[in-house]
Each structure stands twice: as structure tokens, then as C-alpha cells.
Amino acid sequence: MQPVRRVCLALLVLALQATLVFAQEKKLREPDVIFVPTPQNVVDEMLKLAKVHKGDVLYDLGCGDGRLVVTAAKQFGVRAVGIDINPERIAESQENAKQAGVTDRVVFRNEDLFEADIKEATVVTLYLLQSLNVKLRPKLWKDLKPGTRIVSHSFDMGEWKPDKEIEVEGRKVYFWTIPADAASQAR
Numbered sequence: 784m785q786p787v788r789r790v791c792l793a794l795l796v797l798a799l800q801a802t803l804v805f806a807q808e809k810k811l812r813e814p815d816v817i818f819v820p821t822p823q824n825v826v827d828e829m830l831k832l833a834k835v836h837k838g839d840v841l842y843d844l845g846c847g848d849g850r851l852v853v854t855a856a857k858q859f860g861v862r863a864v865g866i867d868i869n870p871e872r873i874a875e876s877q878e879n880a881k882q883a884g885v886t887d888r889v890v891f892r893n894e895d896l897f898e899a900d901i902k903e904a905t906v907v908t909l910y911l912l913q914s915l916n917v918k919l920r921p922k923l924w925k926d927l928k929p930g931t932r933i934v935s936h937s938f939d940m941g942e943w944k945p946d947k948e949i950e951v952e953g954r955k956v957y958f959w960t961i962p963a964d965a966a967s968q969a970r
Contacts, residue, residue: 811894815915826851828951828956829908830934836861840903840904842866842901844896844909853879853880856889865890920943933960939955
């Protein structure tokens with residue numbers, strides 16, 4: 784009976800290892816949008832509108848080339864996380880962070896922003912389509928703490944009206960704050 788147990792145990796270990804390898808190689812789906820960089824002057828105004836300050840943890844969902852994350856870390860000394868589904872954008876972001884000398888304060892994760900853990904964010908930045916912002920809203924309301932600031936370049940969140948809206952050289956920038964009762968309203 785002992786040899787049978789060893790064989791079963793060995794097979795179980797092999798099955799678990801195969802599962803881990805498969806999970807690590809899970810291919811992410813195709814991006815929802817094409818990469819269009821946010822102009823630097825809009826990045827600067829987004830960070831100003833969000834009142835980013837030392838002690839914040841900024842998450843850029845759909846970070847592209849990482850310019851918002853890098854700027855936040857460099858100008859404000861904050862910790863920042865960029866999330867993008869495209870591994871080429873992540874590699875570009877990491878290189879940009881290295882050139883800017885902020886690799887000690889930033890992390891770039893190749894993940895699906897709809898599945899990413901964003902709970903520690905105090906500021907979230909977006910440059911997605913309105914339909915994606917609306918789809919993302921329940922996650923933001925469920926995962927983020929009341930008072931977390933959200934800034935979006937060009938696209939609003941449908942019926943969730945912004946706290947503030949500005950224009951930067953013909954481009955809209957929207958600002959919201961997660962309300963105290965957001966988790967109960969997340970659908």
C-alpha cells in the first residue's frame with residue numbers, strides 16, 4: 784500500500800506544478816483600446832486636479848507608456864502603480880521609469896485592470912473610453928476607500944457626475960471622489 788501512496792502523492796505534486804505553470808503562462812486578453820499617450824500638459828493638470836501629494840498611492844489603470852506614473856513619482860515622490868494588459872507597454876513603462884530614476888517608487892504590472900487589486904490606491908487615473916469607465920465604476924466603488932480621488936482624461940462615467948471638470952487645451956479632464964456609501968451602491 785505504501786508504494787501506491789507514494790505514486791499518488793507524486794502524481795498530485797506533478798498535477799499541482801503543471802497547474803502553477805499554466806496559471807503563470809495565462810495569456811491576457813487583447814487590449815480594449817489602442818494606446819494613445821496623454822500629452823504631458825494634461826498629465827500635469829490631472830495630477831494637480833487630483834491634489835496628489837506625498838503619502839498618496841497612485842494607480843494608473845491602462846498606464847500605457849507609464850508617463851503618468853513616472854511623473855507622479857518624480858514630481859510628488861509618491862508610490863505609484865501602473866497596470867496595463869499589453870506587455871509591450873509594461874516594458875516601455877519600466878524603461879521610462881529607469882530613465883527617470885524612479886524605479887524605487889514605481890511598479891508596473893501586466894494585468895487586466897478589471898481584475899487587478901487596486902485597494903491601496905488613494906488616487907486612480909484613467910484614459911479609457913466612456914464605456915470602459917462605466918464598466919469599471921462598480922469595481923472602483925467596491926474596491927476603493929471613501930475619499931479616494933479619481934481623474935479621467937477625456938471620458939466621463941455616464942450618470943456618475945464628476946465633482947469637477949476642467950479643460951486643458953481642448954481636452955476634458957474629469958474628477959470624482961469615492962463617496963462614503965459607494966460600496967453599498969456598487970452594482
